[in-house]
């Protein structure tokens with residue numbers, strides 16, 4: 001939402017937790033709004049009336065959608081049963097996310113882009129390629145894959161103490177190894 005304001009674009013955010021939405025609004029309000037409208041709605045993005053939203057702004061469609069869902073249950077964001085991080089199985093998570101994709105991309109104008117920030121996970125002694133499962137949901141729903149960006153997150157605050165370990169592993173094994181997540185970009 002802050003990037004929307006900086007880029008002089010109107011933006012709408014949807015967040016399940018009221019306190020998170022409130023805090024985001026507070027942070028957004030500390031920035032110049034550059035004449036834009038930036039609103040955050042508290043709601044379940046898998047059960048949201050997107051077309052009503054358009055009516056409210058007297059708009060025909062949106063020009064970009066960015067999804068940044070929980071990475072299934074790696075981090076539990078709340079106790080709310082509607083929280084995507086509280087889905088009981090991978091299938092349930094993917095089904096709910098697919099509903100978000102289907103419902104929200106109905107208001108995305110044809111030819112416009114959407115993107116998801118998502119990572120893989122490791123659970124029960126195996127890699128779960130969550131990023132690629134999510135990528136496939138978009139493709140299954142007729143969104144054209146335009147780019148796969150692999151984003152290094154060695155530098156994030158939470159991971160800064162692990163940098164030496166990852167560098168050591170890469171050098172020791174003659175690999176280009178780094179902690180990463182993806183940004184998949186699609187066109188409608």
Ligand SMILES: C[S@@+](CC[C@H](N)C(=O)[O-])C[C@H]1O[C@@H](n2cnc3c(N)ncnc32)[C@H](O)[C@@H]1O
Nearest residue numbers: 014015016043044045068069070077082083084
């Ligand atoms: C990975 S975080 C995204 C953080 C966000 N990009 C930011 O910079 O603050 C995932 C967010 O999705 C929210 N969430 C989980 N389930 C949701 C749902 N069904 N509808 C809307 N938001 C949901 C969580 O509360 C959490 O804040």
